Amino acid sequence: EAQVTQNPRYLITVTGKKLTVTCSQNMNHEYMSWYRQDPGLGLRQIYYSMNVEVTDKGDVPEGYKVSRKEKRNFPLILESPSPNQTSLYFCASSFGVTGGHHTEAFFGQGTRLTVV
Amino acid sequence: QKEVEQNSGPLSVPEGAIASLNCTYSDRGSQSFFWYRQYSGKSPELIMSIYSNGDKEDGRFTAQLNKASQYVSLLIRDSQPSDSATYLCAVNTNYNNNDMRFGAGTRLTVKP
Secondary structure, three states: OOOEEEEOOEEEEOOOOOEEEEEEEOOOOOEEEEEEEEOOOEEEEEEEEEEOOEEEEOOOOOOOEEOOOOOOEOOEEEOOOOHHHOEEEEEEEEOOEEOOEEOOOEEOOOEEEEEO | OOOEEEOOOOEEEEOOOOEEEEEEEOOOOOOEEEEEEEOOOOOOEEEEEEOOOEEEEEOOEEEEEEOOOOEEEEEEOOOOHHHOEEEEEEEEOOOOOOOEEEOOOEEEEEEO
């Protein structure tokens, strides 16, 4: 089954304790992204990647790191989490650009992170 | 000014009615437009993509794009209670990157 898999689904952690949220896709997609979703603010892009070893900042990259060492994986790293990073996080992947247009994004199940 | 704006709602329509959802965007060079549906606590799922001016129909859903006016809309005909969800408008603003911007979403309730 074609899917984007995130882990963990739920995480409660303490301020300053490094954590990693994993994301893996099995569709051989070029593009991958991380979003956070907060009430009233919608989905905001944190980082995106257009290929292995190619990453770029989105709207809200502060406090986050990413890496793309393999095509299928795109982990999100919070080196020193703070309470304002409490949010619902989504990983997404897409084929990229075809026919001059971006293709649809497929989303993971989401990770609900609480930082206390 | 937000890059992608949606009427925040909530929008409530009776079962069988037409629901109309609107979205405007600020980057005139945007090329790719999407409507996603998100049920509470779930991940967004694609309803429709649209790339050219005009209408695109898929079952009960019709997307409309007007690049000159910088708006994209979604019409849901014969609305069903199962259509009750938050609808997200998304716009890819740059052909050369993966910078996708989302609106804040419109919550739709279809009442039986």
